[in-house]
Amino acid sequence: MSVSEVAELVKCNSAYIYSLIKAGLLPAIKLGSMKVRRTALLE
Known part of the structure; x- marks a missing residue:
């Protein structure tokens, strides 16, 4: 899923999702985005 x-889906903004990823609280991988x-x- 994209950011x-x-x-x-969780009814918040993309910046918050990026902050969770940066803090290591939400695992993500970079595949172009x-x-x-x-x-x-x-x-």
Whole structure:
């Protein structure tokens, strides 16, 4: 999922999602742009 898709799903803005990724609280990988596994949201 893209950062914007995650932000929409959890009803917050993309900057907040990026801050979670940067802090290591939300695992993500960079494939051109940041991607978050759907299962990471459930943890």
